[in-house]
Amino acid sequence: MLQSSNQYDIVIAGAGFVGTLTALCLNNCGFKVCLIEKGKHPRFAIGESSTPIADMILRSLSSKYNLPWLYDFSRYGSWQKSHPGIVCGIKRGFSYYKHYPGKTFSTDENHINELLVAASVSDELSDTNWLRSDFDAFLVTKTKEACIDYFEETEIITATRENKKWLLNIIHDYNTAVIQASFFIDATGSGILADKLFSVKSSADNFLTNSFALFSHFENLPRWMDILHKKNIATNDYPYDADNSALHHVLDEGWIWQLRFNNDRTSFGFALNGNNKELQQMQATALWDELRKKYPDINFILKDAKLSVQPGSIIRTARLQRKMHNSFGEGWVAMPHTIGFVDPLFSTGIAYSLSGIERIAEIFSANKNFQEPLYGPLKEYENIISEELKLIDLLVAGCYLTMQHFRLFNAWSMLYFIFTISYEQKRLKNLPVKYFLEAGNDDLKKITTLTYNELLMITQQETISQADVDRFTNTIRERIKPYNTAGLLEPSSNNMYHHTVAKL
Ligand SMILES: Cc1cc2nc3c(=O)[nH]c(=O)nc-3n(C[C@H](O)[C@H](O)[C@H](O)COP(=O)(O)OP(=O)(O)OC[C@H]3O[C@@H](n4cnc5c(N)ncnc54)[C@H](O)[C@@H]3O)c2cc1C
Structure with missing residues (x-):
């Protein structure tokens, strides 16, 4: 052979x-x-x-x-x-839409249930879904x-x-x-x-995040922008067409990715909170049906969904978090x-x-x-990877804490964008980058850990008031100020960020 x-x-x-x-x-x-x-x-x-x-x-x-x-x-x-024969999709940025159980998606003129963060200025220069x-x-x-x-x-x-x-x-x-x-x-x-x-051995020891996934590829899913337009939701100040992005639907139980390729195939999957024992114990099809039943617009997106030839079935993972010893x-x-x-x-x-x-x-x-x-x-490489995983874990775990409270989700996720922009800036300036995502930046990590601990306290409260959310958002706004070249959390942005790529 x-x-x-x-x-x-x-x-x-x-x-x-x-x-x-x-x-x-x-x-x-x-x-x-x-x-x-x-x-x-x-x-x-x-x-x-x-x-x-x-x-x-x-x-x-x-x-x-x-x-x-x-x-x-x-x-x-x-x-x-x-x-052109190698299929990909346009990815202009990250888009998030908050859905509430039993309700169709709605928002207001300040985009209260939306968050769009552009990463590129045009389709031509855009990132891709591979x-x-x-x-x-x-x-x-x-x-x-x-x-x-x-x-x-x-x-x-x-x-x-x-x-x-x-x-x-x-x-x-x-x-x-x-x-x-x-x-x-x-x-x-x-x-x-x-x-x-x-x-x-590998294990999930020490991860803050606990999630699992359910996903497949589908043909000809309806475009989310068409659904928004049918609902008369204004998209005229969007930085891009949300179907040409990493489109996320935020649920109480987790979130959905919807990644469109230019041959009308879409990667669609749920990443769900593994601390929810009821969901954890459900079989793939029952879980899929349950989530569709609970979220009317998700049901609408999937109602005529036809599985793509590959993989041809819905895949359910075990807990996603793992790290080799x-x-x-x-x-x-x-x-x-x-x-x-x-x-x-x-x-x-x-x-x-x-x-x-x-x-x-x-x-x-x-x-x-x-x-x-x-x-x-190689030892240094091992340490670096370990720090990177820890940072990603912290950023993601904070999001899972906030999925029922979209304004908290919105504020917390800005920390991820700050890490990204800082890293991009360094690379654009040809400065040495030792850690992916600035995972070695002690100041940023200190801010993030502090904010995570505060978030834990807020989300453990019986009720979260508007004032709690405002205070948390203001705290993050203040803390990220020295790094915030993209105007993140500026009230006038209305959750629409037109260009976050690092400015030189
Ligand atoms: C649910 C989910 C969604 C994700 N979404 C994203 C996303 O949107 N964006 C993103 O950046 N990352 C995402 N990731 C992470 C992304 O999947 C990985 O970063 C990427 O697949 C890593 O590529 P790889 O080549 O290392 O591994 P893989 O893509 O897993 O490739 C490994 C290859 O090794 C082969 N193989 C396995 N065992 C053996 C063996 N014993 N001997 C020889 N060959 C073997 C496999 O057949 C496979 O071809 C996601 C991960 C998951 C689990």
Whole structure:
């Protein structure tokens, strides 16, 4: 089964966009790389909404590792011009709509139940929702073009370390083979393989967030903007068409993502509060039906929904939060999404994963012979990833506390946008960025932890008054002042932010 060689510098397991891009970067650094995928492309994958940070990193990887074609994927316009056949969607920003049980969606002239945060100025320059089956499969073709050995429908059975080399026992179509590599990178997107090969466990210990998801892809869902217009809800001061964004519906029990691709397919899913035991115990279909029954407009969106061929069913996850107890060991390291995950809220996954590729490629290009000095940077990488997950967890956990109180949700979520803008600003100024999302910024973290503790107290009150909400909002407004280049929480904004991209 192994045609060219069975000796490699680096073997990467998992050919999602992380495994393939890591392989391409390391290949261009001069390593002999092999990529092993358990499944077969094109395969379904969830995790589609990209961000300006992800785009910046794509551009940086493109120039640093001589992958010129990658640049085009960093904006909707250039993606469409260069690769119209690879499906994606326009993502102009983050949009949130609060729904109340038993009631159809309504709002007022101050957009009291809406929040729209633009991330780009035009469709041409916009971020994208990636149809992962298309994009990931395309990246595999690029690894093949780069002459990286790629084995799909292949599993690693055992890994034995001898004389600073791995002997990996692999199986494909009932045939086994052994491949040798100096280093092993786990990009399989969960901790399962690391547990099997290295006995490294994952757990949800210490996460503040407790959520699970229920999702699929659908054909021809109605456009949310059409529904708003039918209700005579004014959208004339919207920064963009909300269907061309990461569209969220905020419920009491959690939230919905609705990500539209330009072939009329939509990724639609619920992320639900796992502390709600009743929901937790329901089967996928019963839960899906229950939420539709409770929220009339969600029911309307889904009433004629036809499942897309891939994945072809509604998928229900276990608790989403997980973190491996170690991120590396002798001769191996795991990529960010394999190490841990919090929740899809704020779409941090793709950018956080890409920032991991940047770091790993840098670490290996500076330590080409895999000697002892490699392990210092890998330890630092582990610490950084840990801090990043902690920050994302804190930001997301605060949102789950506030989902029944949209004004609190609105105020709290501004902290995420402040972290993002600060990070973007640094990257735009070419300043060194050690932590994704400024997770190493002690001042911002102090503010956030303090505010989270106050939020905990407010949300534990029996009733939350208008004055409590005003006070909380004012507190955040004051605390973010030194970083607030985008006018977040300015009363005149009416929850419509036209451009939050970092100003230089
Ligand atoms: C419900 C949900 C929604 C999300 N939404 C978003 C979002 O909107 N925006 C965002 O930025 N992020 C989102 N994420 C996160 C996003 O999914 C991840 O950041 C992204 O998928 C990471 O890519 P990856 O290549 O590391 O892993 P994956 O995409 O999981 O790819 C891993 C690959 O490894 C293969 N594999 C698995 N086991 C083995 C094995 N033993 N041997 C070989 N190959 C193996 C798999 O078949 C797969 O092809 C979401 C995550 C979840 C769970």
